[in-house]
Amino acid sequence: MHVLITGAAGMIGRKLTERLIIDRALGDHLIEKLTLLDVVAPVRPAGFSDHVKTRAADLAAAGVADKAISERPEVIFHLAGVVSGEAELDFDKGYRVNLDGTRALLEAIRAAGGSYKPKVVFTSSIAVFGAPFPESIPDDFALTPLTSYGTQKAMCELLLADYNRRGILDGIGIRLPTICVRPGKPNKAASGFFSGIIREPLAGQEAILPVADSVRHTHASPRAAVGFLLHAASLTREQLGPRINLAMPGVSCTVGEQIAALARVAGPKVAARIRREPDELVARIVGGWAERIDATRARELGFTAEASFDDIIRAHIEDELGGRVA
């Protein structure tokens, strides 16, 4: 089996790659070839060799999608995209990469024609939803994005569903909740503090909390996100039916509950490394985000996330810190 990952150099892309290289299989199928595509060349995982190809290219550029599809990958994890903040700042780039890049990929699949009908797993986002919300967002809630990023994800979901309906591909769109704890350095994303208030204290550093402890949000670990992707690839058309875009499960908790979990898992000394410094702008942005998501269909279809925020913290300590807390 040939597996293609777009956006392979991103955080989730790298973790998915690692997992596929370790497993060397997807479900019951041996992975004979793994192609890693991104606008910057994905790093070749050390110690693994000839079945992994990397390529630096922009899907929205002429011919790139056709070339990627010319090798007929049976499974495509389409993670490529610019993030929320960038899509908001650079209107043209957001639409070009997130919408036109995805459309180019789907069109290349359609152009291939014949019996070629790959599985396409698309990472969407709960940013397809915008306030006002009910207390918990049901599966049949309207697409009401309040960012260009969310708009582009929602448009791609619709496109994917139409290509799926027409039998051009077997598609599934998974709406990721906020991925927490993101490894790496703090970033300027409005959502960054959700990870920062766990990651920095665990690394012995101070973290800034810009919102109230009462702010509620839904989280899943990077490990859970990789699990969503693998499970999504295993589902059949028949299992999915016509509504192929699904909100993923996660742990809904308040910032206060995140901090309490940190104190339980790593001790009160670690949890004390959080400094409260309210930021009106961040508070306002985060106020428009989903607090709770039903994810009823996803759970019924077997998608699983962590059961508690404690588990999310433990996953981070295991996967990123070698089990050690500073």
Add this chain to the structure above:
Amino acid sequence: MHVLITGAAGMIGRKLTERLIIDRALGDHLIEKLTLLDVVAPVRPAGFSDHVKTRAADLAAAGVADKAISERPEVIFHLAGVVSGEAELDFDKGYRVNLDGTRALLEAIRAAGGSYKPKVVFTSSIAVFGAPFPESIPDDFALTPLTSYGTQKAMCELLLADYNRRGILDGIGIRLPTICVRPGKPNKAASGFFSGIIREPLAGQEAILPVADSVRHTHASPRAAVGFLLHAASLTREQLGPRINLAMPGVSCTVGEQIAALARVAGPKVAARIRREPDELVARIVGGWAERIDATRARELGFTAEASFDDIIRAHIEDELGGRVA
């Protein structure tokens, strides 16, 4: 004021044009210029002169949208598009005209920049919804189209909302129910019989009914559709808020109720001109369509449709038959 109508040669476009020429104003504003755009040159309404310009051009073709916007129309009724059946049969044409044409128009507005910020009234469709439905579709129901046409309309709604949110234009998308009674000849559209079973008997001809009398659907007259467009143009950003795409009201009734209304309005002899000839394919297609739509927000915002199917029939007799029944 300069008003641009795209898709001006279509049925709704022609009726909107007639109305704007008679009124010579939109709300409190005198219409100094009215531009009618379509892929085929719209017919110049007889007896009206220099303030009406017609143009044959395809919005999705290079430069066309820029040229249309170069004249800075203050209000744009964007009705252009290929219909459901054609978009389903011709994948490329549907996406090119319905999605790319709309995007080209919005991009031309963005490119104009400066203080130019037109009102854009976009005709969407209840085809953005696909079964399974609740008994009546609420305003916050998911976009779940089951046709390429519905997909394209839903994608354009999202695009319009993002351009609106960014302050590039003042947008509103109105989701039209089935327009009934459509004037003119019978056509092959799966929805054609909803109009045919009224129009043909009123004209002294036999009509074929391919579905059961129990089939329920939502209708509004062509006159009501023009009313929706004019009312949409009058609403402000503040009245609309961020959710600018609205399902329009209509009369929800069964085919049996349509026929009973015909007998009431035009007599049992007219209603007897309907021949039942079940068609499995039509029944299956229509089975995926919305039966009832709440349209709560639209009603609150002042959109009105007919109060009964009797009124829809009377509107047809007045507007198309000069008040006479055959």
